[in-house]
Amino acid sequence: MMRPYSLSSSSSLTVTPQNPKLSPAHSFFLPPLPGTTAFSFSSNPTYIRKGLSLKCRQSEYFDQQKFATTNAQYDNSSFAPQTPSRADQLPARFYVGHSIYKGKAALTVEPKAPEFTALDSGAFKISKEGFVLLQFAPAAGVRVYDWSRKQVFSLSVTEIGNLVSLGATGSCEFFHDPFKGRSEEGQVRKMLKVEPLPDGSGHFFNLSVQNKLINLDESIYIPVTRAEFAVLNSAFNFILPHLLGWSAFANSIKPEEVSRGNNASPKYGGDYEWKR
Structure with missing residues (x-):
């Protein structure tokens, strides 16, 4: 030196x-x-x-010494990945789904994210839970499906819970009125039935739609094998915490904030039993 x-x-x-x-x-x-x-x-x-x-x-x-250190840092930076500034970053979007194709119909399953509302504190509160969208399309030929005639049915988190809890012989049905509480209530009726196949090899998914507004009465059904149903249940179990927004909450937890608690509203966990 x-x-x-x-x-x-x-x-x-x-x-x-x-x-x-x-x-x-x-x-x-x-x-x-x-x-x-x-x-x-x-x-x-x-x-x-x-x-x-x-x-x-x-x-x-x-x-x-300062000049030498600066040069060393500059030289090393060329070997590190260059991360763009926050202003240049665009949120990545991913579109996923799972499809089942059979002779008379096709079924596509897609998750839809929950919605959040920004609070004055800068935090976010869930305003609408996510759901899973089922799309049924009738066949128009061999391995050809008419998606212009598709019918959709949105499964809530509770309805997903009903599906994943079905046994080999279990069945359930869900009724939806998209215009419930509005002037068009009763004009559109949707019913989804999930019933076991006679030989016990899986379940039937049968969607019936009555739409008086366009004079439509259609029923689309598709058999789902035990293996295909297992895949759906696995996907449903995985996505449920995300549809509830719990994954966003878990990702936001910081170690230094765990001991503080959240006393903003007793409705959302501010009043703890073990603190009484």
């Missing part, structure tokens, strides 16, 4: 601070050289009866 001082022969000893940040009150100590004695001096220009001249090059030394 280079010594941050330089010595030269002169008729007097002059101390000149090169770093403007150093206070005039700073003092220095020069360690003894071989065959000499140690001496100290002030940062103000001082003349001592010694035949040496000394300049403080401390600022130059540290400037060189």
Whole structure:
């Protein structure tokens, strides 16, 4: 390492601070050289009866060290992936689904995300739970399906719970009125029945739609084997916490905030039984 001082022969000893940040009150100590004695001096220009001249090059030394460190960091950055600024990042969107194709119909299953409302505190509160969208399309030929005639049915989290709890011989049915509570109530009726196949090899999914607004009465059914039903149940079990928004909550937990609790509203867990 280079010594941050330089010595030269002169008729007097002059101390000149090169770093403007150093206070005039700073003092220095020069360690003894071989065959000499140690001496100290002030940062103000001082003349001592010694035949040496000394300049403080401390600022130059540290400037060189800083320059070397900056260059090293710059060189290393070329090997790291370049992450764009937050303003340049676009949220990634993923569209997923699972389809079952049979001779008379096709069934597509797609998850739909929950909706959140921003609060004044900057937090988010779930305003609408997610759901799973079932789309039934009748066959128009061999391995050809008429998606222009598709009928849809939205499964709520509770209805998904009914499906995943079905045994090999279990059955259930769901009734929907998309216009319930509105002037068109009763004009559109949808019923989904899930019943076991006679040989016990799976379940029938049968969707019946009556739409008086367009004079439509249609029924689409598709057999789902035990293996296909197991795949659906596995997907349903996985996606349920996400449809409820619980996964978003779990991802937002920070270790330092666990002990604080949330006392914003007793309805949402602010009043804990073990704190009474």
